[in-house]
Amino acid sequence: xxxxxxxxxxxxxxxxxxxxxxxxxxxxxxxxxxxxxxxxxxxxxxxxxxxxxxxxxxxxxxxxxxxxxxxxxxxxxxxxxxxxxxxxxxxxxxxxxxxxxxxxxxxxxxxxxxxxxxxxxxxxxxxxxxxxxxxxxxxxxxxxxxxxxxxxxxxxxxxxxxxxxxxxxxxxxxxxxxxxxxxxxxxxxxxxxxxxxxxxxxxxxxxxxxxxxxxxxxxxxxxxxxxxxxxxxxxxxxxxxxxxxxxxxxxxxxxxxxxxxxxxxxxxxxxxxxxxxxxxxxxxxxxxxxxxxxxxxxxxxxxxxxxxxxxxxxxxxxxxxxxxxxxxxxxxxxxxxxxxxxxxxxxxxxxxxxxxxxxxxxxxxxxxxxxxxxxxxxxxxxxxxxxxx
Numbered sequence: 001x002x003x004x005x006x007x008x009x010x011x012x013x014x015x016x017x018x019x020x021x022x023x024x025x026x027x028x029x030x031x032x033x034x035x036x037x038x039x040x041x042x043x044x045x046x047x048x049x050x051x052x053x054x055x056x057x058x059x060x061x062x063x064x065x066x067x068x069x070x071x072x073x074x075x076x077x078x079x080x081x082x083x084x085x086x087x088x089x090x091x092x093x094x095x096x097x098x099x100x101x102x103x104x105x106x107x108x109x110x111x112x113x114x115x116x117x118x119x120x121x122x123x124x125x126x127x128x129x130x131x132x133x134x135x136x137x138x139x140x141x142x143x144x145x146x147x148x149x150x151x152x153x154x155x156x157x158x159x160x161x162x163x164x165x166x167x168x169x170x171x172x173x174x175x176x177x178x179x180x181x182x183x184x185x186x187x188x189x190x191x192x193x194x195x196x197x198x199x200x201x202x203x204x205x206x207x208x209x210x211x212x213x214x215x216x217x218x219x220x221x222x223x224x225x226x227x228x229x230x231x232x233x234x235x236x237x238x239x240x241x242x243x244x245x246x247x248x249x250x251x252x253x254x255x256x257x258x259x260x261x262x263x264x265x266x267x268x269x270x271x272x273x274x275x276x277x278x279x280x281x282x283x284x285x286x287x288x289x290x291x292x293x294x295x296x297x298x299x300x301x302x303x304x305x306x307x308x309x310x311x312x313x314x315x316x317x318x319x320x321x322x323x324x325x326x327x328x329x330x331x332x333x334x335x336x337x338x339x340x341x342x343x344x345x346x347x348x349x350x351x352x353x354x355x356x357x358x359x360x361x362x363x364x365x366x367x368x369x370x371x372x373x374x375x376x377x378x379x380x381x382x383x384x385x386x387x388x389x
Contacts, residue, residue: 058383080111082126090221098180120158127151144182151175164204172196190222190235207252217242235275242268256301264293285322290315307345314338354381
């Protein structure tokens with residue numbers, strides 16, 4: 001039954017088939033209106049589906065961002081390879097501060113899992129490393145060094161209470177190490193550890209299902225700047241806290257159409273604090289909340305090889321900015337944001353190809369407004385699932 005649930009969720013997805021990779025990857029923190037709610041349920045966090053021998057290979061391209069996954073399952077368990085390249089505003093700003101360039105690192109990792117009775121245990125290790133050494137042949141005092149790395153460990157457990165109920169819990173710990181030394185300054189990481197906790201309960205009833213997902217994450221990215229010849233310097237610390245709760249209802253009662261409905265609450269708080277070497281401080285707190293955030297989608301099965309997916313998302317977005325001194329005055333803005341999705345899923349046996357377009361509805365396309373098409377997101381996904389008996 002658990003296998004059937006996962007298969008149904010993959011077929012129904014109105015976004016890319018394996019977009020969930022960016023969800024359990026704690027290095028991606030930017031919210032997106034175009035996230036498909038089903039992406040939270042494509043896999044359990046342990047990445048274990050069944051006792052069968054199985055190979056899954058997928059490639060997901062989303063607006064210059066790439067996620068690739070290869071999972072190889074045998075009698076002893078599952079081993080996977082992860083390649084991921086996605087933007088993260090806090091991490092990328094830190095890297096640009098140190099290097100002076102816009103760099104999006106490529107994340108590499110491995111994933112392992114083991115199924116024991118009704119329990120699935122998983123462990124993923126992934127990260128990136130950037131190292132540079134620039135040598136000045138004219139003067140050894142002008143040599144510069146740069147070293148940035150981030151390592152994440154992601155343990156998880158999925159428990160099948162019975163054929164109709166599953167509980168999934170995952171944790172994530174990330175460790176940042178950063179250092180740079182040039183002619184004018186020395187930079188090093190000030191607050192290296194972050195974490196994330198995710199829980200999910202999935203209940204099946206008849207051919208339908210309902211799921212509840214909750215997540216809390218904390219991602220700190222801090223730098224300490226030491227001027228050459230001085231013992232201390234300015235410390236800049238940015239911390240992002242995210243709390244979200246989602247409810248998803250999947251309806252499978254009809255033969256040629258599948259439906260999902262979801263509701264969510266999310267609050268994201270970004271705290272920026274700059275402590276100067278003189279002892280003074282400057283602080284700013286930006287809180288972004290989405291409530292309510294509603295989504296609906298439909299998958300229409302034309303035949304066994306072709307399906308059309310449609311969806312819409314909308315949320316009431318509230319942004320509050322508190323600035324120094326004493327975190328006042330406050331600036332607060334609110335508004336409604338929404339977008340539309342349409343896509344196609346082509347299936348040939350175990351091969352699936354998905355194309356998904358997402359557009360903020362308020363930015364009308366060229367044939368209506370006469371303006372360029374801005375805010376258009378394009379997803380392209382290819383996945384292959386092979387079986388051995």
